[in-house]
Amino acid sequence: MVGNGSIGALIDARGRIVWGCVPAFDGDPAFCALLQPKHDGGDFEIELEDCIRTEQHYVDNTAVLRTVLYDARGGVVEILDFAPRWKQYDRFYRPVMLIRGVRPLAGEPRVRVRLRPLAEYGARVPDVTWGSNHIRYVLPGFTLRLNTDAAIRLVREETPFLLDRELHFILGPDETLTRAVADYARESLEKTIDYWRDWVRALSIPLEWQDAVIRSAITLKLCQYDETGAIVAAMTTSIPEYADTARNWDYRYCWLRDAAFVVRALNRLGATRTMEEYLRYVSNLIPEDGHLQPLYGIGMERELHEEEVPTLAGYRGMGPVRRGNLAWVQPQHDVYGSVVLASTQLFFDRRLNLPGGTTHFNRLERLGERAFALFEQPDAGLWEFRGRVEVHTYSAVMCWAACDRLAKIAGQLRLHERADFWQERATRMHARISELAFDPQRGHFVEGTHSGRMDAVLLLLADLGFVRADDPRFAATVDAVGRELGRGDGMLRYVAPDDFGVPETSFTICTFWYIDALAAVGRTEEARELFERVLARRNHVGLLSEDLSLEGSELWGNFPQTYSHVGLINAAMRLSRPWEDAT
Incomplete structure (x- = not known):
């Protein structure tokens, strides 16, 4: 599970988002693959070709999830998933947003990005529009926008590609991102890790x-x-x-x-x-x-x-x-x-x-x-x-x-x-x-x-x-x-x-x-x-x-x-x- 007090999502052992409601915990599950929708989709997957095994753990004392995928040819990919949360202007910044970072760790891994939200409890595929650096998924009462530094066409058409650099996927409200995707994702990761570690540091925990x-x-x-x-x-x-x-x-x-x-x-x-x-x-x-x-x-x-x-x-x-x-x-x-x-x-x-x-x-x-x-x-x-x-x-x-x-x-x-x-x-x-x-x-x-x-x-x-x-x-x-x-x-x-x-x-x-x-x-x-x-x-x-x-x-x-x-x-x-x- 990842979340931030506004939104929560469940991620399986292969790094696939299979459950997540928008715009809140009790909302329409745009990601509903966990409950097998009649339509294909309801998930957000960064699929590694020929994946043979996975590892998964939380970054220590945080709600940031790390998934590592291994392919049969020596390729290794790391995915970091989190929802931004930190203190800002005397309140908590916690947008309806999930951020995914993916980077190659070894070899020449090939990945395919599948982002397939559904609407109305899996009843239909939402309308999709796109621009030069974003894709919009029009859900009832809420529109999700993906801002990314990956090639938009490869994401839209689910085309496999060689992962030769770190990429970022920011899925949130239908708002223009006014800064570089990578900069925002990295800063959000640092601040979110700091927030959770500060929160944990204040706990009075037992010795064992x-x-x-x-x-x-x-x-x-x-x-x-x-x-x-x-x-x-x-x-x-x-x-x-x-x-x-x-x-x-x-x-x-x-x-x-x-x-x-x-x-x-x-x-x-x-x-x-x-x-x-x-x-x-x-x-x-x-x-x-x-x-x-x-x-x-x-x-x-x-x-x-x-x-x-x-x-x-x-x-x-x-x-x-x-x-x-x-x-x-x-x-x-x-x-x-x-x-x-x-x-x-x-x-x-x-x-x-x-x-x-x-x-x-x-x-x-x-x-x-x-x-x-x-x-x-x-x-x-x-x-x-x-x-x-x-x-x-x-x-x-x-x-x-x-x-x-x-x-x-x-x-x-x-x-x-x-x-x-x-x-x-x-x-x-x-x-x-x-x-x-x-x-x-x-x-x-x-x-x-x-x-x-x-x-x-x-x-x-x-x-x-x-x-x-x-x-x-x-x-x-x-x-x-x-x-x-x-x-x-x-x-x-x-x-x-x-x-x-x-x-x-x-x-x-x-x-x-x-x-x-x-x-x-x-x-x-x-x-x-x-x-x-x-x-x-x-x-x-x-x-x-x-x-x-x-x-x-x-x-x-x-x-x-x-x-x-x-x-x-x-x-x-x-x-x-x-x-x-x-x-």
Whole structure:
């Protein structure tokens, strides 16, 4: 993945751009080859003739991707891909733009440039116009312009040619480039590398697994849409959770729950700007009655109508492809606790330019009122069941967390009456949930207050502060989850059939939750060993999707998944040896 907070793109192991929406994360996928469009194209490839192998990695501590291609005759080509981002005029320069640089490293390589965006979710080929140094691709509502120092005719006609010098391809808005292409591309590369390395330098990372944590942190940052502060769950739509399933969903929206996890993980690393920008987004969503949907569009859209897209066959032909997500209409009561938890540090962290005050607290109190009213009411739950509703333990605990944190915030603000008010409510809720969600016969907590099923999300009860990690009830819950939901090196969300049958892949963040819980109850060596095995299942550049196959190492689900990288960061922070061990 490459990106800059305005745009994101996915690049395969041969350096081909196969996914990218314009003009934003949720836009029309001009590059949709990943989902097999009916029309030929939907990609941007610099093809090396007779290519026999490839190498790929990120430039250290950046979002700049380096791909090296080798041909059968000794020719070697390097491709650098990035989206420009740096601080300029007291704001971030982050155009809707991808820049590709390609240069020969050895031999006499011959390449062919194929730039074939599609329009309307792969439904048609856009109109193309060209001039002496550019090509324009006219998409609905947005025109892409390629500025390049390569021969325009060779690009237009996809003619192979000898690559005897460095070339640059700047794909962005339909604006004239008023300087030399090579100069702009090189300066952009230098400034973008400097930006990311400065950003990484400010992180408070653990001693161990530094590269994995840094890559996960950059990935999370790339999933925040700078225009509004929204954080998408993933960059893609409709990559199935496992082979030949209808579990294909559009994740290019902001789930308040997922985003709260991202904020908390980056806060642990000291990257608090993400929290400030995200909470600005959330503040625009809270209505007078405090009602929240589980997800919104990155432009704060409230209606995300779901429909199937017939012009895309799907990942490996495994449709359907969906646009929009019907979960926006579901009741998911944990959302209230998610927003309050994401906001809490705002009132305690003295580093922030705009810390939380009474106005923000009053806004959050609306969410507390909803949480108190709904904590015993049925909802669709964390996993967004479409065919059933019930009272879910996690939803109830998150409602408790909303009231508990409001009490703490009120105390910090010296609003003593409000602190007492919310603490009294939190105490009542805690007693009631403890009564309903604990199974005394089995000695552990269960998923629903009436179902008795197990759910991996119960592993979060200690992290949320609902129980202490040394509480025997929590240790028994960890044991029960591992016993009933563990599958090899992975963890299922649940085992009971849902709307689409029985789950067939492990859910990556659940595995990280289990690792974290093992460490919390003192089983640290077991946790470390499992953590190392899961890290080994990342892809070749250190990224994770939503799910992992139960056998082998195949990634499934939308990509890259913020949930998964949150879990990696949190587990690494808990498990790492302290810096004093090295220093």
